[in-house]
Amino acid sequence: MSESVIDAASGPQTSTIDDLDALQSQVAAAEATIGELTGALVEANDQLLAVYDLAAVRLRSLDEDEAVAEILCLASRQLQCDVAMLNGVGSAHRTGHPTDDDAWMVDCGRSMLADPSRSQFDNGRGRNVLAVPVQCPADGERALVVGRTSGRFSTSDRRVVEAVADTLAGVVTTTALHERALVASEHDTAARLAQGALPRRQPEMAGVDAHAMSMPARAAGGDFYAHAIVDDALHFVVGDVSGKGLPAAIMMVTLVSASNAAIRRFATQGPSAILGGIDSDAYDFLSDAGMFATMMVGTVWPKQRVFQFANAGHGPLMIVDEHTTTMVEASVPPVGVLPLGEIPTTTCVLEPYDLVVIGSDGLTEQVDPAGLMLGDVGLADMVSECRGRAAVEVAAKVFDAVETFANGEEQADDRTIMVLQLDDQAHA
Amino acid sequence: MPTEESSGCQQMSSQAKGLHMPITSETDGPNATCVIDGRFDAHETPSFRSFVDEFHASRPGEALRLRVVLARTTFIDSSGLAELVRAMKQLTAGGGGGGIVLVEPADPVLVILELTRLSTMFEIEEAATLTIDTE
Numbered sequence: 001m002s003e004s005v006i007d008a009a010s011g012p013q014t015s016t017i018d019d020l021d022a023l024q025s026q027v028a029a030a031e032a033t034i035g036e037l038t039g040a041l042v043e044a045n046d047q048l049l050a051v052y053d054l055a056a057v058r059l060r061s062l063d064e065d066e067a068v069a070e071i072l073c074l075a076s077r078q079l080q081c082d083v084a085m086l087n088g089v090g091s092a093h094r095t096g097h098p099t100d101d102d103a104w105m106v107d108c109g110r111s112m113l114a115d116p117s118r119s120q121f122d123n124g125r126g127r128n129v130l131a132v133p134v135q136c137p138a139d140g141e142r143a144l145v146v147g148r149t150s151g152r153f154s155t156s157d158r159r160v161v162e163a164v165a166d167t168l169a170g171v172v173t174t175t176a177l178h179e180r181a182l183v184a185s186e187h188d189t190a191a192r193l194a195q196g197a198l199p200r201r202q203p204e205m206a207g208v209d210a211h212a213m214s215m216p217a218r219a220a221g222g223d224f225y226a227h228a229i230v231d232d233a234l235h236f237v238v239g240d241v242s243g244k245g246l247p248a249a250i251m252m253v254t255l256v257s258a259s260n261a262a263i264r265r266f267a268t269q270g271p272s273a274i275l276g277g278i279d280s281d282a283y284d285f286l287s288d289a290g291m292f293a294t295m296m297v298g299t300v301w302p303k304q305r306v307f308q309f310a311n312a313g314h315g316p317l318m319i320v321d322e323h324t325t326t327m328v329e330a331s332v333p334p335v336g337v338l339p340l341g342e343i344p345t346t347t348c349v350l351e352p353y354d355l356v357v358i359g360s361d362g363l364t365e366q367v368d369p370a371g372l373m374l375g376d377v378g379l380a381d382m383v384s385e386c387r388g389r390a391a392v393e394v395a396a397k398v399f400d401a402v403e404t405f406a407n408g409e410e411q412a413d414d415r416t417i418m419v420l421q422l423d424d425q426a427h428a
Numbered sequence: 429m430p431t432e433e434s435s436g437c438q439q440m441s442s443q444a445k446g447l448h449m450p451i452t453s454e455t456d457g458p459n460a461t462c463v464i465d466g467r468f469d470a471h472e473t474p475s476f477r478s479f480v481d482e483f484h485a486s487r488p489g490e491a492l493r494l495r496v497v498l499a500r501t502t503f504i505d506s507s508g509l510a511e512l513v514r515a516m517k518q519l520t521a522g523g524g525g526g527g528i529v530l531v532e533p534a535d536p537v538l539v540i541l542e543l544t545r546l547s548t549m550f551e552i553e554e555a556a557t558l559t560i561d562t563e
Contacts, residue, residue: 243510290510292506292513312545334546337546413505
């Protein structure tokens with residue numbers, strides 16, 4: 001405040017008026033400051049409310065288009081923009097009416113992504129644009145571009161746009177992950193439905209004790225089996241399609257069907273003919289899909305105590321007699337690699353209670369918590385102690401033992417086993 | 429082109445750093461080498477398939493040779509085997525000497541190849557046996 005001096009010439013009134021003017025100026029300045037502070041507070045409050053609104057949108061919708069459109073509308077309203085757009089590879093969202101500057105604004109977004117240090121653009125005709133990156137881990141980087149003709153964007157505007165970009169990134173990522181989870185869940189369901197192609201009944205034949213079972217992994221593999229009694233013999237196929245998930249499951253269903261058909265057509269000619277029949281039916285289908293299937297085809301004549309088999313790359317196959325456990329190697333490569341050509345047949349004479357065990361790699365490749373694999377030897381040790389038990393018991397014991405070996409480690413692949421033996425009713 | 433102004437914002441990098449890449453590859457004209465370290469299963473097959481497809485498409489009509497080094501491959505499952513078979517078919521389809529060679533497969537791989545009889549399908553270059561003369 002200016003010092004008040006009473007001048008004899010001008011008198012006390014002049015000094016008072018000056019003082020009042022000065023006071024009014026100060027009041028005006030104070031009011032302006034209060035106005036600015038109020039504006040800032042209102043702006044801060046608006047921004048806070050806008051952030052609340054953004055969070056609400058994020059929580060409300062799992063539809064990407066709907067959520068992005070709502071967020072862009074909120075951003076436009078908050079920033080007084082006539083255009084807001086989210087551009088990415090193969091996708092674009094936009095609010096506001098089309099303008100002559102749309103293509104230029106898209107270019108602004110691209111320029112910002114090429115060099116994120118450049119974010120504010122001006123076309124020289126009153127159009128101002130602010131562009132910021134939207135980081136979407138699920139499908140790359142996109143550009144959020146907002147445009148208006150009502151002046152440049154301030155620092156606080158930029159904060160709002162960055163908050164919008166963060167929210168958009170969250171929405172895009174969440175919806176993408178949700179879609180993937182949905183697809184994965186549907187694949188998983190379809191793969192499990194494919195298990196319905198496996199026979200529901202166990203083979204029942206006088207003189208033969210046989211049991212087959214399969215436990216699909218979470219990402220289902222393509223293990224399968226099929227069996228049928230034709231004339232006086234039990235014919236069966238145990239196989240495994242390469243790969244996992246839905247493709248393997250679809251192929252598995254096809255091969256169960258091909259196996260049943262081949263058994264019906266070629267049973268009288270033995271396992272090699274059955275395997276050849278499956279190869280003829282399925283080779284092109286497998287090869288075109290870049291897949292193959294290991295499979296072991298067997299035939300048991302209990303009256304003759306004869307077991308014949310043909311093995312296309314499948315393992316493990318073990319025969320446990322009174323003294324030894326023998327690992328049997330494949331005689332030809334898997335079906336689908338190259339047409340099989342001539343397929344050798346192996347013939348054995350089984351004594352009652354000699355065990356034939358056909359597993360799948362989901363058993364032998366199971367690891368324990370230390371990462372150690374069970375292996376063929378580990379499985380052979382398990383089954384070598386099982387001679388004399390019923391086939392169903394042997395199968396269950398092996399599954400339990402593999403689970404015990406895993407000791408909490410995830411089952412990485414399907415586990416399948418078929419156990420058969422001749423009982424006392426079989427005779428030579 | 430838009431005129432631009434610097435906002436001074438920090439540059440962001442999307443480049444992944446420090447990731448272990450078990451499959452490395454190099455191409456030299458019609459010949460390529462691919463080294464597969466560690467596990468070769470469904471997690472690794474997409475990058476192997478991409479490399480083979482790219483290599484196959486790079487020189488149409490030429491006989492291409494791919495050497496797959498499996499010396500440090502600790503595990504291979506049916507997905508990995510299927511990719512090797514697919515690559516073999518792709519590279520031999522044109523004839524003229526194209527194909528795939530499995531180089532020095534480690535024991536776990538060799539055992540699987542032999543058990544499945546796939547060893548009869550591939551050209552395999554085994555590690556030379558070292559003979560030590562004790563005299």
